[in-house]
Amino acid sequence: MELVDHLRDERNKAQFDVEAMKVVWAGSPQELQLCDRMANLVANHPAFEKLKRPMLVRKELFKNSLRKAAYARKLVIDLGLSEEEAKWLRFYIDEPTYPDLHWGMFIPAIEGQGSEEQKEKWLPLSRNMQIIGCYAQTEMGHGSNVQGLETTATFDAQQDHFIIHSPTLTSTKWWPGGLGKVSTHAVVYARLIVNGEFHGVHGWYNYYSFSFFLYLEDHSPLPGITVGDVGLKFGNGAYNTMDNGLLRFHHVRIPRNQMLMRVSQVSREGKYMQCDDVPRQLIYGTMVSVRQTIVAMVSRTLSRAVCIATRYSALRRQHSSSSLVVPCFLMIDYQSQQSRLFPLLASAYAFKFVGEWLKWLYTDVKQRLEANDFSTLPEAHASTAGLKSLTTSATVDGIEECMKLCGGDGYLVSSGLPELFAVSVPACTYEGDNTVLMLQVARFVVKTVSEVGYKEPLGTSSYIRRLNTLLHNNCLVQTGEDWVKGDRIVEAFEARAARMAVTCTQHLAKFQDPEQGFSELSADLVEVAVAHCQLIVVSKFVEKLAQDIPGKGVKEALEVLCYVYALFLVHKHQGDFLVTGYLTPKQASLANRQLRILYSRLRPNAIALVDAFNHTDHYLSSVVGRYDGNVYPNLYQAAFNDPFNDSHVPDGYHQYIHPILNQTLAKL
Numbered sequence: 001m002e003l004v005d006h007l008r009d010e011r012n013k014a015q016f017d018v019e020a021m022k023v024v025w026a027g028s029p030q031e032l033q034l035c036d037r038m039a040n041l042v043a044n045h046p047a048f049e050k051l052k053r054p055m056l057v058r059k060e061l062f063k064n065s066l067r068k069a070a071y072a073r074k075l076v077i078d079l080g081l082s083e084e085e086a087k088w089l090r091f092y093i094d095e096p097t098y099p100d101l102h103w104g105m106f107i108p109a110i111e112g113q114g115s116e117e118q119k120e121k122w123l124p125l126s127r128n129m130q131i132i133g134c135y136a137q138t139e140m141g142h143g144s145n146v147q148g149l150e151t152t153a154t155f156d157a158q159q160d161h162f163i164i165h166s167p168t169l170t171s172t173k174w175w176p177g178g179l180g181k182v183s184t185h186a187v188v189y190a191r192l193i194v195n196g197e198f199h200g201v202h203g204w205y206n207y208y209s210f211s212f213f214l215y216l217e218d219h220s221p222l223p224g225i226t227v228g229d230v231g232l233k234f235g236n237g238a239y240n241t242m243d244n245g246l247l248r249f250h251h252v253r254i255p256r257n258q259m260l261m262r263v264s265q266v267s268r269e270g271k272y273m274q275c276d277d278v279p280r281q282l283i284y285g286t287m288v289s290v291r292q293t294i295v296a297m298v299s300r301t302l303s304r305a306v307c308i309a310t311r312y313s314a315l316r317r318q319h320s321s322s323s324l325v326v327p328c329f330l331m332i333d334y335q336s337q338q339s340r341l342f343p344l345l346a347s348a349y350a351f352k353f354v355g356e357w358l359k360w361l362y363t364d365v366k367q368r369l370e371a372n373d374f375s376t377l378p379e380a381h382a383s384t385a386g387l388k389s390l391t392t393s394a395t396v397d398g399i400e401e402c403m404k405l406c407g408g409d410g411y412l413v414s415s416g417l418p419e420l421f422a423v424s425v426p427a428c429t430y431e432g433d434n435t436v437l438m439l440q441v442a443r444f445v446v447k448t449v450s451e452v453g454y455k456e457p458l459g460t461s462s463y464i465r466r467l468n469t470l471l472h473n474n475c476l477v478q479t480g481e482d483w484v485k486g487d488r489i490v491e492a493f494e495a496r497a498a499r500m501a502v503t504c505t506q507h508l509a510k511f512q513d514p515e516q517g518f519s520e521l522s523a524d525l526v527e528v529a530v531a532h533c534q535l536i537v538v539s540k541f542v543e544k545l546a547q548d549i550p551g552k553g554v555k556e557a558l559e560v561l562c563y564v565y566a567l568f569l570v571h572k573h574q575g576d577f578l579v580t581g582y583l584t585p586k587q588a589s590l591a592n593r594q595l596r597i598l599y600s601r602l603r604p605n606a607i608a609l610v611d612a613f614n615h616t617d618h619y620l621s622s623v624v625g626r627y628d629g630n631v632y633p634n635l636y637q638a639a640f641n642d643p644f645n646d647s648h649v650p651d652g653y654h655q656y657i658h659p660i661l662n663q664t665l666a667k668l
């Protein structure tokens, strides 16, 4: 049967080379080839079917996810896949499961915080999955406030042991992924007590289960340990494939050498030693690593939602305002639809490029940390925390908007959007609540501003070096066209960020107690941090455009996206730009007018731009976002694929509907 491409006319409108854009989106021809191979491996393997997921009850769902993880592991071994390939394989399976935490947090925690000897001993076991680990930091009473953790690790010099204990209910470890049912091991964060003295929170390599090797049938916990799952979470399917767990210790003994000893050590004699040249913040290092990974991945999540909403918008017709009878307008041709959709499309590209940059920054920091150079850690912390916060919040809001952009059909599970929303929304909380992370960025920015004159701002804060110019020179834009110049846009974002940061720093200086000031001004400080982070995203997009980008029309299409992203933000936050005095109302309205012109330039490329994401239909798992655009017959069929339609007479019909119809309710 011949396949009909319902989006062919839209595809023919493209003004750029889609294959070349695919390379830009993927990062390189090699990355494109790798992702394509892994995506198709998953799409073509029946083990990874996922459409029935939302219909399954938790126990079936969980078993199903274990089966998929086991198949994935088998494929990794059978096909001899590299760690990078295995990572993409897991990504395209598209189901949160214990390996995410094992590979994403447990192993990095040992790598970053273990001594050489510890790494030699535990890493091979972990990498071969002879043990499965998780990252147990959060407690029932303490998530954001890591210093407040209550679990204790008391050194017993006589037996050369640590005694791990949960002294209160609120000290129960609460939320760690993979902990509830699967892991055999955990990196546990606890307060160190040596000779009755507290030494802050540290990480311990700990085992809490009898089943050291997975093939043991008995998976009951060790004496003194209570472990379980925290319970059903938001959205059927979604994050319920993960066994987020709870864990309590009752005076559990572990050998002294299971304390992760890179940052500090306890000797056989019970002497606490902090390594002089290693900052304490390194125990937070795993979080920096995962926040970077989240930013590297988040653009794919947003691109998926945008791909679905763009394809459906380019197919579905609605009535024009002049004729309520003839359906003529494609949804995508409504200005109002474009003004909601195109900034999200531009954001997906913007987040991709900032993610690439952050990966570079993190790789550099990691190499420095290995060589005991900690100078760039604060910048890495602020950038990973801020960008994780900015991009996940925008992505989750974006998915919800895409759902609405598809009208009623977006709300159907078969659109793929509700599950995508449910699985993504905890990203605003896990790995650091987004507001708490923005407050960390604000601390960094305010500190940088306060130190001007005696400490040179570096990296992402180097614009603060030009504080005088940014505070006193106002915007030079006179026409709409003036707004589509990279350096002008970056300068506008720099001026806004600098002015907001200086105002907040001045307000803070009025408080005698800086912490009280910080607390009272926290809402403003979050806005300062957002301005700083948006500047990073915009400037990295502009820097990307300065590179050599091959392919017919590719650079031009990216330029439009970059300006859409930036001018959409200028419009959305015009209050900031106006209040700081950088823009006049006339300049702000020119930005908005230019934005509309950019939407019309983006319009013919819209479908090609989402095709360039190279998503398979399996990954999208969306009837309305199908590549071939053959939506309506499949939407109809999907309704009948729902087991609820197996019978015309649902359970309970005879019992509860007949009495109403027969007016025999008294018999109930």
Ligand SMILES: CCCCCCCC/C=C\CCCCCCCC(=O)SCCNC(=O)CCNC(=O)[C@H](O)C(C)(C)COP(=O)(O)OP(=O)(O)OC[C@H]1O[C@@H](n2cnc3c(N)ncnc32)[C@H](O)[C@@H]1OP(=O)(O)O
Binding pocket: 100, 104, 135, 137, 138, 143, 144, 145, 146, 147, 177, 281, 282, 284, 285, 287, 288, 290, 293, 294, 297, 298, 301, 377, 378, 381, 391, 392, 395, 396, 424, 425, 427, 429, 430, 431, 432, 433, 436, 440, 443
């Ligand atoms: C939208 C869809 C996206 C999909 C993407 C899919 C990708 C998949 C990838 C992956 C799968 C992941 C699956 C989920 C996994 C979830 C796992 C978890 O959730 S693990 C728990 C995380 N828990 C937190 O994050 C707690 C947050 N709290 C904190 O980090 C701290 O407590 C903090 C920073 C809020 C406060 O720390 P203080 O109490 O020590 O206080 P202060 O004074 O603020 O900090 C002291 C100094 O330390 C620095 N600092 C703080 N954190 C740092 C860090 N991480 N690195 C370096 N320095 C740090 C600060 O800048 C400050 O420095 P100075 O003294 O000013 O120079």
Ligand SMILES: Cc1cc2nc3c(=O)[nH]c(=O)nc-3n(C[C@H](O)[C@H](O)[C@H](O)COP(=O)(O)OP(=O)(O)OC[C@H]3O[C@@H](n4cnc5c(N)ncnc54)[C@H](O)[C@@H]3O)c2cc1C
Binding pocket: 101, 135, 136, 137, 138, 141, 142, 143, 144, 145, 174, 175, 176, 177, 239, 244, 426, 429, 430, 431, 432, 433, 434, 435, 436, 439, 522
């Ligand atoms: C799906 C999921 C997976 C997770 N996986 C893991 C894991 O593998 N390992 C692990 O250890 N943990 C994990 N967590 C826990 C997660 O890291 C915490 O939920 C997160 O750090 C936030 O902490 P909290 O839940 O205690 O929120 P809270 O800190 O109680 O925050 C609640 C509210 O208070 C506000 N708030 C808190 N502190 C401040 C402050 N100082 N200033 C201003 N406002 C503040 C926040 O903005 C938020 O609005 C996971 C959580 C989820 C949802």
